[in-house]
Amino acid sequence: MELEKKPVKEFKSRVLKVITETPSTKTLVFDLSNIEFDFYPGQYVMLNVPYEGDILKRAYSIASPPTQKDTLELTIKRTPNGRASVVLTEYTREGDEFLIKGPYGKFVWVPSMGTNLVLIGAGSGIVPLMCILRYIVSARLEHVKATLLYSNTHYEEIIYREELEELDKYSNIKVVHTLTRSWPENWKGYTGRINMDMILKEVEDIPTNLYYLCGPPQFVDDIASMLIELGVDGEKIKKEKYD
Ligand SMILES: Cc1cc2nc3c(=O)[nH]c(=O)nc-3n(C[C@H](O)[C@H](O)[C@H](O)COP(=O)(O)OP(=O)(O)OC[C@H]3O[C@@H](n4cnc5c(N)ncnc54)[C@H](O)[C@@H]3O)c2cc1C
Numbered sequence: 557m558e559l560e561k562k563p564v565k566e567f568k569s570r571v572l573k574v575i576t577e578t579p580s581t582k583t584l585v586f587d588l589s590n591i592e593f594d595f596y597p598g599q600y601v602m603l604n605v606p607y608e609g610d611i612l613k614r615a616y617s618i619a620s621p622p623t624q625k626d627t628l629e630l631t632i633k634r635t636p637n638g639r640a641s642v643v644l645t646e647y648t649r650e651g652d653e654f655l656i657k658g659p660y661g662k663f664v665w666v667p668s669m670g671t672n673l674v675l676i677g678a679g680s681g682i683v684p685l686m687c688i689l690r691y692i693v694s695a696r697l698e699h700v701k702a703t704l705l706y707s708n709t710h711y712e713e714i715i716y717r718e719e720l721e722e723l724d725k726y727s728n729i730k731v732v733h734t735l736t737r738s739w740p741e742n743w744k745g746y747t748g749r750i751n752m753d754m755i756l757k758e759v760e761d762i763p764t765n766l767y768y769l770c771g772p773p774q775f776v777d778d779i780a781s782m783l784i785e786l787g788v789d790g791e792k793i794k795k796e797k798y799d
Contacts, residue, residue, distance in 0.1 A: 559596065559666065566657040567591050569628070571650055577631060577715045581680065582645045583619060586628040586656065595622055597665050597691040598684045598768065598796070601658030603630070605640040614640040617684040617770075617796070618659065621691035628656070631715060633680035663768065663796040665691075670766040670792075673702040674759050676750065676779050681771030682706055682715050684796060688768065689723055703730045703759055707750050707775070709737040732758050752782050763787045766794070773797040 573585040600617045620629035634645040665673065665688050675685040685704060692700050704723075708714050714733065724731040733745035734754065746754055759765065767783055769776045776795045783793055 559664065562594050562596065562599070562659050564658060564660070565591065565593060566655065567593070568653050569656050571648060571652045571654070572627060574648060574650060578633075578713050580634045580645065580713065581631060581715050582648075583629050583631045584644065584648060586630070586654070587626075588628050589626050593628065593659075595659035597621060597688045598663045598794075599659035599661040600663075600684070601628075601630070601656050602660065603640075603644075604655040604657075605643050607639050607643055612640045615660070617661075618687055619683045619690075621687055621694050623691060623694040631680065631683045631686075633715070661796070663770070663794050665766070665768065665794075667697060667700060671697075671700045672761070672765045673700065673768065674705070674765045675702060675768045675770075676705045677769070678707040678750075678771030678775045679709075679713070680715065681769075681775070681796070681798060684770055685768060686716055686719075689729060692729070693723065693726065698728055701728050703732065703765075705732045705734070705750055705754065705758060707734045707736060707771075709735065711735060711738070711740050711743070730758070750779060750782075752786065755782060755786060763789070763792075766792050768794045768796075770796040771798060773799050 569586040571584050572587050575583040577583055600615045602613050603616055605612045616630040619631045632641050632644040635641045677685045720731045723729045735747055736749055739747055769779050776797050780793050
């Protein structure tokens with residue numbers, strides 16, 4: 557099914573708010589009050605980031621749902637020794653302006669594509685998956701079922717932790733966490749990397765769902781191989797690799 561393309565726009569936008577999500581992650585809330593900007597859940601924008609007299613162009617998935625019209629949220633995790641991500645997470649303040657261009661990307665979901673979703677992400681790979689979840693809730697798509705498997709290194713690094721707890725309370729949304737390097741004493745989630753056992757335990761009717769995988773390239777490839785081995789058709793697996 558070919559979706560109609562959303563028009564690509566280029567516009568300057570002011571940061572209205574900077575939200576601290578985790579010690580290494582911030583959400584920048586951009587002003588959309590003067591522009592009509594539409595996108596599919598899962599898409600990304602290109603951001604021009606000034607860096608030492610240069611302009612770095614970087615892709616960032618849209619975190620806010622398309623039902624939210626006045627602001628656009630991007631969530632950026634600081635990459636160790638990274639350039640743009642350090643500017644965005646450490647030196648960006650309310651009132652700063654950035655050039656934004658988009659939307660882009662084929663990692664999209666709309667209800668006509670399927671209503672049983674499994675979203676699997678690692679670290680900042682949660683961002684487009686959160687957009688999909690926020691869209692399901694804000695558009696009141698109660699007939700859509702979504703399971704999120706979310707992997708992080710440490711508890712403190714779980715992005716949107718409290719909001720995910722709230723989403724898990726919806727009867728059509730299930731949130732499953734795993735932590736790979738350290739975890740609190742009373743941790744109720746999984747530990748270790750996402751593996752076939754976890755998928756078998758947490759995902760119903762494995763071959764029939766639509767899968768959205770997002771994170772580092774190796775993570776996405778590993779999970780895709782597991783799903784294929786579990787009988788999922790490759791066409792039902794959508795991938796977004798953050799390299
Ligand atoms: C479609 C898409 C969507 C994305 N969405 C998001 C998102 O929502 N949130 C998010 O946080 N990220 C996202 N990313 C990743 C993002 O685009 C950037 O890649 C990320 O922020 C790192 O950029 P940077 O400029 O900080 O790092 P860079 O400066 O480009 O560095 C990247 C890596 O290279 C290493 N490096 C840097 N310079 C050198 C050098 N001279 N020699 C050797 N190694 C070097 C750094 O140590 C670092 O590990 C997305 C990527 C894609 C492709």
